[in-house]
Amino acid sequence: MKKRGIFSGIILIGFGTYFLLERFSLFPSFHTWPTLLFMIGIAFLGQAYIGKDYSAILSGVAFTGIGVHFHLASRLSAWPDDVSVLTLIIALGLLLQYVKTKQALLPTILLFALSIIFLFSHRLQQVFTSVTFDSLIRIWPMAFILLGLYLLFVKKG
DSSP states (O other): OOOSSHHHHHHHHHHHHHHHHHHTTOSGGGOSHHHHHHHHHHHHHHHHHTSOOGGGHHHHHHHHHHHHHHHHHHHOTTSOOSHHHHHHHHHHHHHHHHHHHOOOHHHHHHHHHHHHHHHTHHHHHHHOOSHHHHHHHHHHHHHHHHHHHIIIIIOOO
């Protein structure tokens, strides 16, 4: 049974805490929009796991992960500030949702693989400086299109 008030309760507690800390100037480095994204994500995750509304897992991980990502990217110079981190966060959300729903394993695996490849593509290019690797990096959008067409029109069921 899904509990309806969990998201609203958590979001109100989170925003109230945020504005209270802001009013008293406690933890000023966290008075930013990534913190609000993080709180929204926690509310979605609470709805997902406490309220057994597993469709909220992806949203929760996405909001929480993006909030954490922007906090870390602004504070740690070694943190990768790349779109591949965002796709990795979405892949993690899909994986956690798959664990509960047993749906969408193939897109999850593909997104994880692509995220890892893109996250380390600069290092891989240094290791493999061949024409083949450079060609693969340039044509990956076509692979997305072809795989999408296959999933839409060929694989039914």
